[in-house]
Amino acid sequence: MKYKLDVQMVKWLDENNHDYKNIAIDNQFFPSPSEERASQIEKSPHTMTERRALILKFCDKFNMPSPEGVPEAIRVIGEWKTLKKH
Secondary structure, eight states: OOOOOOHHHHHHHHHTHHHHTTOOOOOSSSOOOHHHHHHHHHHOSSOHHHHHHHHHHHHHHTTOOTTTHHHHHHHHHHHHHHHHHO
16 A cells, blocks of 8 residues: 555654654665665664664554555655655
């Protein structure tokens, strides 16, 4: 199932900005080169376990079944991060 970034998601992510604004995530469908991914992870304040927990928290909040909802959650969080850059 494909999820769309909606007003509820934006509001919740905005309210939890301190957790999600610096999360290192990459496009699951068109991944970045390995050097770029490594750089994102290096700059991230989160461990792999913390990133996974934040993504699963988002999945749980918006009823995205795990594990198939994880790539969708990553994509939607990425959209939100892009939206906040502009």
